[in-house]
Amino acid sequence: MSQPGAKILVIDDEPQIRKMLRITLQAHGFSVSEAGSGEDGIIQVSTVRQDLVILDLGLPDIQGIEVLRQIREWSEVPVIVLTAKDREEDKILALESGADDYVTKPFGMGELVARIRVALRHGAKSKDDDGPVLTFGALVIDVSRRTVELNGEKIKLTPIEYDLLTVLAKNAGRVITHRQLFEQVWGGKFQESDSQYVRVHIGHLRKKLEKDETRGTLILTEPGMGYRFDDRVSP
Missing domain, CATH: 3.40.50.2300 (Response regulator)
Structure with missing residues (x-):
């Protein structure tokens, strides 16, 4: 479209x-x-x-x-x-x-x-689409409104950051590869150089959601593969 x-x-x-x-x-x-x-x-x-x-x-x-x-x-x-x-x-x-x-x-x-x-x-994704509310401890993702709250405060995310977060959260506990993230969020054919796009935006997400973005307690790095959203740990 x-x-x-x-x-x-x-x-x-x-x-x-x-x-x-x-x-x-x-x-x-x-x-x-x-x-x-x-x-x-x-x-x-x-x-x-x-x-x-x-x-x-x-x-x-x-x-x-x-x-x-x-x-x-x-x-x-x-x-x-x-x-x-x-x-x-x-x-x-x-x-x-x-x-x-x-x-x-x-x-x-x-x-x-x-x-x-x-x-x-x-x-420009519609904010009126039906969708669930995903809750992980202090983190709340309202898919229908495309909003994210942490400890009761709204977190300002770019559209790319939001889409990355929802893909990971909807697949909590599973490893999502760089290829899967790129194709679901950006669309198009994945190339190895596109992994850098994913890494940079994941870094942005961690800065906004995690106490120590260098360690990654909510969005875990799976070396050489991709990322896993850990639903067992509160940010």
Whole structure:
């Protein structure tokens, strides 16, 4: 589902890239707006509701990573980083700063559109769907409302983090491999390099849910395999 009419903001200082993205995405039924600088992008995200942001890291005024961090201070809008930087360190930094996905230039429009659809699916899942309430000690996951509470306080999770948590919690006690997590949360065909996506977002979850995220008492690491949600231990 391409979610026709979904609003996408492209933050990129290259007019040719913005034009190509605008024409292609509009052809797929999306509504596209543009920003040629980081400052303009931040203003547009803060003043107009966006369904997804495509963000270039090499902006002329503010580094894209800083733009991403500022957006993440008050918004959970899905963000796909689009950049010529292809080093693993850059990808990890973008993910750790709150990006939902990472696409390097040059890129195929088919792949980008597919990744946009996945990100929109995570960001726009209905909160009215029927579902159970999962309780693990002080941790409560209300699947119908897509909310998470710990010790009575609501925990703010990104759509990716929430989907990872629910997949693990619904399979509590079972080992879920990197491949299974990636295919259920991100969709698409799994490659070994995608394990890094999973590890980074699991790290984010642990920081929000566990007293000592380095040890992992709730989300356990199964070396060389994946993760297991331990329903016997309260966070």
